[in-house]
Amino acid sequence: MTDTTLVEAVAPEGAAPTGSAAARERFAPLFERIAADAARREREHELPTALVRGLADAGFGALRLPVSAGGSGLTFAELGELLVELAAADSNLPQIFRGHLAFVEDRLAAPPSASRDAWLARFAAGEVVGNAWSETGPVTLGESGTRVRRTSGGVLLSGRKFYTTGSLYADWIDATATDEDGNAVTVLVRVDQPGVTVSDDWDGFGQQLTGTGTAVFANAVVEPENVFRFEDRFRYQTALYQWTLVSVLAGIAQAVEREAGAALRARTRVYSHGLAPLAKDDGQLQAVIGEISATAFTARALVRSVSDALDAAAATAAQRDSAEDVEANVRAEIASAQAQIALSQAVPVAATRLFDTLGASAVSRSAGLDRHWRNARTVASHNPWVYKARIVGDWSVNGTAPTPIWHVGTSR
Structure with a gap:
């Protein structure tokens, strides 16, 4: 079954659901079919171009929007699940969806305006x-080689970015740049124009x-109202970016537990020095699955803890820079770092321990079980946890x- 067929089979018609239970019911069939392939x-x-579009059309990108704005009104705790x-x-x-979730939050935390309303409408419409x-190459810390300038023909953006997660599937790109006065800005630029090229490299x-x-x-056209001062971004953005990756690690741990258990139950070949005539009844192998299960449980609990911290930060956004907000x-930020430190180590280990429950057949490329370790290790490499450990330690001690x-x- 193709991705397009999958989307058509499960993407419901009508208005977006409201509330966590309705959202879970809405997306569960699509998640099940996504996993199967x-x-x-x-x-x-x-x-997964069609799957991304199917998720967006079903309201995945609008889950944090208020119901009155066409969203589902979910808390971070509900969205994290x-x-x-x-x-x-x-x-x-x-x-x-990592960059999308962050920009949605930025607009939700922004003061009311016609521009904010326009963006909320775009999110509700599935954009x-x-x-x-x-940026890669000899770019100095804290600076951007990407430039935005105002011309007689309008506002234009020029530059080259890498690690542009999600942009291959997007309608818009949230790009950082420097304006003509040397200020750091973020620029929202339409993808479907001659001045924008996104590569799968x-x-x-x-x-x-x-x-x-x-x-x-390359001189991409930007609407003037879609240039924002970077200093005005919502304050908990770094925690939100990391929370998304922590959620990914938790999902990988859950998939490892699920697939390891399924493979063990299906295994008929055993070793003469094992403990049971069926692998699923071997106590040593059950213990390994138990370790994996504990990691998956811990990961979900950590996601919930970070989610609660983000909900608290979102609740103070209107009182920016107040003592409560700070x-x-x-x-x-600390909660997201603590979760990252723990899961960046634990989940890749769990994805490796999976192979201790199975024989050599588990390394078959057709089984694809190696993807869990590769994916977990890659996610854990995005923001080096060793620096976060020092930061958390300094906070804890001092x-x-x-x-x-x-x-x-x-460095300069």
């Missing part, structure tokens, strides 16, 4: 935003279908607040 898609490098379930089906898909913040060994490749802007944002924004580049 995930290993083949990754093995054949089949881009859905992200984990989607990651358990195919870990590429929630990461594709998707990709991400283009990183990400060559990582994991998360291969996330569209994490190159985006080139404290809530510090808590969200009460030092974490820096909410950090950069990658060459």
Whole structure:
């Protein structure tokens, strides 16, 4: 069955659901079908373009929007559960929506305006935003080689980005740039124009279908109202970006538990020095599955903890820079870092332990079980946890607040 058929088979008609239970019911059939074909898609490098569109059309990108704005009004705690379930089906898909979720939150936290209303309407209509913040090469820390300038013909964007997760599937790209006055800005640019090129040239060994490749802007046209000062971005954005990846790791752990258990139950061949005539009854192998299950349980609990911290930060967004807001944002940043430190180590280990329950047949490429370790290791490499461990330690010992924004580049 093709991706298009899958989407047509499960994407419901009518208005978006309201509430967590309705959203789960709405997406459960699609998640199930996504999972059934995930290993083949990754093995054949089949881009999930139709699946991303199906999720967006079914309201996945509008889950945080208020019901009055055409969304489902979910809390971060409720959305986090859905992200984990989607990651358990195919870990590429929630990461594709990472930049979108962040920009949705930025608009939700922004003061009321006609521009904000226009963006909420776009989200409700199923439009998707990709991400283009990183640049490779000799780019100095904290600076951007991408430029936005105002001309007699309008506002134009030029530059080259990499690690543009989700942009391959998006209607819009959220790109960082520098304006003519040297200010850091974010620019929302339409993808479907001659000045924008997005390439599927990400060559990582994991998360291969996330569209994490190159985006080139060659005098791309930008509407003036879609240029935003970076300093005005919502404060808990770094925690939200990491929360998405923590949710992906939790989903991978859940998939590892599910697939390891299924493979063990189906196994008929045993070893003479094993403990039971059937592998599923072998106590040693059951213990390994128990370790994997504990990791999956811990991962889901950590996602919930970070979700609660994000909900608290979102609740203070209207009181920006108040004592309550500062404290809530510090808590969200620390919680996301603590979860990252734990899961960046535990989930790849669980994805490796899977092979301790099975024989050599488990390494068959057709089984695709290796994708879980590759994907977990790739997700864990996005933001090095060793630095986060130091930051959390400094906070724990000395009460030092974490820096909410950090950069990658060459030192001066």
